[in-house]
Amino acid sequence: MTSEVTTPTEPGQTAQSKSQRAHEWIKERIAAGDLAPGHRLVLGSIAAELDMSVVPVREAIRQLEAAGLVTFERNVGAHVAMVDDAQYRFSMQSLSILEGAATALAARALTTEDLRAARDINDEMIKQLDDFDPRAFTTLNQQFHAILFARCANPRMLELVNAEWARLGHLRESTFSFVPGRAAESVREHEEILACIASGEPLGAIEQIARRHRAATLDAYMIHEHPDAALNMPAF
Amino acid sequence: MTSEVTTPTEPGQTAQSKSQRAHEWIKERIAAGDLAPGHRLVLGSIAAELDMSVVPVREAIRQLEAAGLVTFERNVGAHVAMVDDAQYRFSMQSLSILEGAATALAARALTTEDLRAARDINDEMIKQLDDFDPRAFTTLNQQFHAILFARCANPRMLELVNAEWARLGHLRESTFSFVPGRAAESVREHEEILACIASGEPLGAIEQIARRHRAATLDAYMIHEHPDAALNMPAF
DNA sequence: CCCGGATAGATCGTATACGATCTTCACCAC
DNA sequence: GTGGTGAAGATCGTATACGATCTATCCGGG
The missing domain is CATH 1.10.10.10 (Winged helix-like DNA-binding domain superfamily/Winged helix DNA-binding domain)
Known part of the structure; x- marks a missing residue:
């Protein structure tokens, strides 16, 4: 004592x-x-x-x-856990849906500062396009989306998103490192998303754009890895 | 040996x-x-x-x-685990998003038999409206949606839906048992969903209807339980 | 009467021990 | 050479044991 x-x-x-x-x-x-x-x-x-x-x-x-x-x-x-291509595809599609909704549910709560911070990160990503390092780029990408999600009105949605990313583990970066050209496309889409949020578009529109952003990454990956396989996923 | x-x-x-x-x-x-x-x-x-x-x-x-x-x-x-109203709301909203997407992703694969089976179950639910038993009604409701989900092109989405329902545990039936009149509305919406799927509406439209179906249940519950509290959830 | 502290009981957290099961590999019959 | 058989080693599955921590209760001082 x-x-x-x-x-x-x-x-x-x-x-x-x-x-x-x-x-x-x-x-x-x-x-x-x-x-x-x-x-x-x-x-x-x-x-x-x-x-x-x-x-x-x-x-x-x-x-x-x-x-x-x-x-x-x-x-x-x-x-x-092994993540084969099918599981990867399914997880990424689920993420496109969850992230799209999460982005929309956060859009109205984002401050001007949030948007500027996101834009700064995206600018940094643009700078790195020439000297491309998948790991660094992926980190910035995570930060970018983290800012957009942070004020999500539904914390449970964030948990679901994070849990799904954890499942994919170190495959985080594969989407960028394996698909040439996708990174450049991605940062352009980021700008689109920011513009949509800033101009107060309807939440449904924001959700669609954010969803397509992730879905496009998935498509690029699938087409790159399996040029012959049909994408059996409904255009959504 | x-x-x-x-x-x-x-x-x-x-x-x-x-x-x-x-x-x-x-x-x-x-x-x-x-x-x-x-x-x-x-x-x-x-x-x-x-x-x-x-x-x-x-x-x-x-x-x-x-x-x-x-x-x-x-x-x-x-x-x-305790599920307070806030968590319940967040889980239900997440479910409305996941289930809406799952329904859309299954729509094209549903057979005529599937649709008839779903319709039969919904008819049974209509019959039970007079002599309402929350537990039996909820079971039928689960079966109805299970049929719609069963052929979902994305099995991971089904896992997420099921996991989320497991989290809500025995609260499954609260949505119906506590909100008078919601059951009748619900079966009407079921018919709408079936009609949409049968007539080959775009997947986006099916997703929206299915999502609203669940979201309406949530709204009814929230309004019933907290008539004063504003629904701080973006119309979505 | 109220409050801080000590004590006893309940429960958790983990190490250890040992039986159960699987995997590997050498060996032999064919 | 091929395929079946058996034993040895590796690893898993769980019971038991015991220290650590929390909770509840009781008691004396204020």
């Missing part, structure tokens, strides 16, 4: 459990691309690496399984 | 782990309403009830937490 301070490091930040630490560690590793899709996750190894027993690691993996980031088979083990 | 058959009960159905059993048990109990929102989930008690130790129960609860059905606080315990 004497002079116990327990060094709370940060007031209001209770020490997180080991299972939480494992959860975040694995999640970050997947997002960073250190753990490629299909990579096997051995409980014991992860436990050893994080200096804990397997029980918290199991919990973490169960959570990640529920979120769709890893697959888990009884008596076989866990693997980083 | 002799004559070991291991009685595989069902070929292709491997014995499920205890954690899976716990997961399903809790999930069903929540969906059935046996475990009300806010109800405390004591690991030891559940473990005793299911005749297992706490470890699998913890895993199950972590999964349910990731799915949003349960909240979990370190050193405090788990509770069935």
